[in-house]
Amino acid sequence: MTVDEWHKHNATQKIYAFVGKKISMESYDPPKKDEYRVNKSGDSVKVKYIKFDQGFKLKYKVIQNIHNEIKTDTIEFIAFDHYGIPPFSKYEHVLLFMTKEKEQFVHCKYQYFGLYKTESGRWAGIYDKSKYRKTRIQPIQIDFLEDVSVTLNDYLKKHRYFLYPKKYFEHFPDKVVTSYGNYVEDLFIIKKEGVLRARGYFE
Missing domain, CATH: 2.40.50 (OB fold (Dihydrolipoamide Acetyltransferase, E2P))
Known part of the structure; x- marks a missing residue:
């Protein structure tokens, strides 16, 4: 295709x-179907x-x-x-x-x-820099019910300030903590305007 x-x-x-x-x-494991093609010799x-x-x-x-x-x-x-x-x-x-x-x-x-659940009972996700490249949505401060953190491996530690900007994340030796992100309805728009549009699902 x-x-x-x-x-x-x-x-x-x-x-x-x-x-x-x-x-x-x-x-x-998806069912395997035998497929045949005709080579140059016929x-x-x-x-x-x-x-x-x-x-x-x-x-x-x-x-x-x-x-x-x-x-x-x-x-x-x-x-x-x-x-x-x-x-x-x-x-x-x-x-x-x-x-x-x-x-x-x-x-x-x-x-x-x-x-993650918020204090207002809604669902929200945290800011991820890589997901916001082709959208009009901007991260906002969210009232998460509990602290939301990302544990950092060696790669993430090396690139922490690029991947997790100080504007949105509080930095600790082995993790970052944030209260920024978007509610679930806006997260859908981020995908709709980005990857899903690029794949042809939306105009």
């Missing part, structure tokens, strides 16, 4: 976005299947619909990740983005926001 074909396909798909909580996760040659991504089947509780409605209180979906276990699965609560292929929900690869 060419990039243009991929964008045209995506333009026909609905995006579902919801606040969820993990119930279960297990490894998933012979039919079987194409070898190579797995680039690790697959997972997940079940999540649907806490709040954000864009389009998932009509059940739980959802089962497939996710693929080139690097192993999907990073969104480490969060207790998360904003996830889905499409639906032949009645099967499929996670939009790498698209999520970790979420």
Whole structure:
């Protein structure tokens, strides 16, 4: 499939976005289909299947619909990740983005926001510099219910002031703490105006 074909396909798909909580996760191997192509000699040659991504089947509780409605209180979906276990699965609560292929929900690869409850009872995520490149949304101060921090590994420590600007983060030796971010409705707009638009889901 060419990039243009991929964008045209995506333009026909609905995006579902919801606040969820993990119930279960297990490894998933998609069914392998034999594929044959004709080589330069005119012979039919079987194409070898190579797995680039690790697959997972997940079940999540649907806490709040954000864009389009998932009509059940739980959802089962497939996710693929080139690097192993999907990073969104480490969060207790998360904003996830889905499409639906032949009645099967499929996670939009790498698209999520970790979420935290606020004093006002709403959901919000913390500021992530890399997510704000193509959006009109700006981070605001959030009344998170508890302190929200990011633990720093050696790489993050080396680049801490670039990744976590002092304007938005308080710096400690092994972590950064922030009260800046956006509520879940604006987090959806950030993805809509950025990655999801670039992939052809929105104009």
